Amino acid sequence: MSDALLELKNVWVEYGDKVVLERVNLAIAPGSFVSVVGPSGAGKSTFLRLILGQEAPTKGSILLDGAPMRAECGPDRGVVFQRYSVFPHLTVLGNVLFGLECAGAPVLGRLFGARRRAAVADAEAMLDAVGLSHARDQYPAQLSGGMQQRLALAQALVKHPRVLLLDEPFGALDPGIRVDMHELVTRLWREHGLTVVMVTHDIAEAFKLGTRVLAFDKRRHDPHAPHRYGATATYDVPLLRKISASS
Ligand SMILES: Nc1ncnc2c1ncn2[C@@H]1O[C@H](COP(=O)(O)OP(=O)(O)OP(=O)(O)O)[C@@H](O)[C@H]1O
Numbered sequence: 556m557s558d559a560l561l562e563l564k565n566v567w568v569e570y571g572d573k574v575v576l577e578r579v580n581l582a583i584a585p586g587s588f589v590s591v592v593g594p595s596g597a598g599k600s601t602f603l604r605l606i607l608g609q610e611a612p613t614k615g616s617i618l619l620d621g622a623p624m625r626a627e628c629g630p631d632r633g634v635v636f637q638r639y640s641v642f643p644h645l646t647v648l649g650n651v652l653f654g655l656e657c658a659g660a661p662v663l664g665r666l667f668g669a670r671r672r673a674a675v676a677d678a679e680a681m682l683d684a685v686g687l688s689h690a691r692d693q694y695p696a697q698l699s700g701g702m703q704q705r706l707a708l709a710q711a712l713v714k715h716p717r718v719l720l721l722d723e724p725f726g727a728l729d730p731g732i733r734v735d736m737h738e739l740v741t742r743l744w745r746e747h748g749l750t751v752v753m754v755t756h757d758i759a760e761a762f763k764l765g766t767r768v769l770a771f772d773k774r775r776h777d778p779h780a781p782h783r784y785g786a787t788a789t790y791d792v793p794l795l796r797k798i799s800a801s802s
């Protein structure tokens with residue numbers, strides 16, 4: 556038995572004759588903060604979609620707690636993208652409440668009384684944790700980019716997922732705001748005991764935040780058929796200093 560939270564065993568992703576990921580074998584320990592780097596098109600977002608359960612591998616298997624992964628929208632995983640994670644027609648509070656719903660299974664519209672009050676209290680606590688209480692009734696268009704990403708984090712975390720997936724979450728933000736977001740994500744990771752998988756183009760960010768850095772790239776390349784081979788984890792760097800510092 557492995558004590559990994561997530562395990563990928565010989566995972567391949569192919570679109571038609573195009574191989575995007577090949578032979579991905581990884582185990583992700585609970586509580587780790589995995590940074591994922593690699594060139595554009597290496598399959599980093601595809602890798603996140605696999606873990607999110609939005610996409611199934613062409614071959615191989617993905618295990619969560621040793622069992623085959625369930626379909627999307629379980630309470631296990633929350634996700635934040637670079638942009639467009641939040642809904643423009645919902646208020647800040649409405650967006651966080653929406654995080655409690657599952658696609659295709661709206662529950663809050665039907666929540667009344669004590670259950671609804673409890674959901675609102677949870678959402679407000681999450682807004683407080685990300686520093687957005689004051690913006691509770693505003694709409695995303697009224698928020699700065701950094702505030703929108705704080706909101707996206709609150710929306711992802713209100714379900715208390717075990718795994719938080721971040722796809723270049725700070726890529727569109729100014730450097731000063733990024734530093735604030737680094738502090739926030741590090742604090743949320745520690746306080747919520749999360750396992751984080753974060754894709755970034757920023758190598759310094761990858762090493763600053765991660766307890767482990769994974770690089771995806773192609774190991775082999777056919778110049779006459781660039782789609783023939785896929786990428787895999789070519790480097791896997793544990794940052795031991797941090798692991799011991801945080802345990
Ligand atoms: N649904 C799909 N159908 C066909 N090809 C796809 C599909 N999704 C992704 N791809 C291809 O898979 C490859 C990897 O895409 P992916 O978005 O995972 O890369 P990435 O590493 O996240 O890149 P970036 O750094 O630019 O975000 C790309 O060549 C892309 O065109």
Ligand SMILES: [Mg+2]
Nearest residue numbers: 599600601722
């Ligand atoms: Mg991507």
